[in-house]
Amino acid sequence: MNERCNVHKNPEAQELPVNQGFLSSKRCSDSIWKQVLVISITICLVTILCGGFLARAKTQQKPPECLQVACPDSWIGFQGKCFYFSVDVKNWTSSQRFCDSQDADLVQIETSQEMDFLLRYKGPSDHWIGLSREHEQPWKWTNGAEFTTWFQIKGRGKSAYLNDKGANSASSYTERKWICSKALLQTSQWPQMRQ
The missing domain is CATH 3.10.100.10 (Mannose-Binding Protein A, subunit A)
Structure with missing residues (x-):
């Protein structure tokens, strides 16, 4: 049996039996927290990976003044x-x-x-x-x-x-x-x- 979390504008308008309402509400709450947890972990992993790539790219690049070889103005x-x-x-x-x-x-x-x-x-x-x-x-x-x-x-x-x-x-x-x-x-x- 697959239950959905229904969110109503007026929670008092829906009458559920005491046990079912409690279980349904708990399942919705658990499901939302699992989604929030998965999204948070994903964001953290993406941030860490991007930060690692950027840090590696910065250390592999030489400063521009080391790469530029040129004559002075008018030369x-x-x-x-x-x-x-x-x-x-x-x-x-x-x-x-x-x-x-x-x-x-x-x-x-x-x-x-x-x-x-x-x-x-x-x-x-x-x-x-x-x-x-x-x-x-x-x-x-x-x-x-x-x-x-x-x-x-x-x-x-x-x-x-x-x-x-x-x-x-x-x-x-x-x-x-x-x-x-x-x-x-x-x-x-x-x-x-x-x-």
Whole structure:
């Protein structure tokens, strides 16, 4: 025999025998409590499972600053380096000072792909690069390394620059645009641009 719990707006309107009413009421009460218990347990289990998945997902994710590798504003990334193409003009020494203030150097060109990239992005203007020499001495990069002459530098000047045809040289006091470079680092390691 399957009994249902009937809920009436006016419980006095229904007359049940004393024993049946009590049993029926007790069965309804037990049935409701079982449903409440099942629903409560289900909600607790779902909450625990969701919390576990969220906690695991958070521990497996790395913070965004660890994942982002980029160049500072106004710099362009290429092959693990960041390059800054100036808008202003300065002499070779002042150009190197500017690069140094950005934790960089006048560009040291290491590959033919890098040379092609620099020639493409520099535009029509001449730009200082990180090569210089003393009178009748070999060319050296700003870090002191001797130039291996893998590309030709025309002219008799003491400081090198890029023009539309490649590398040339001029006196250090001539004002030109310049190119700085530095290694590509995580964004949290970049200082703010100083001018």
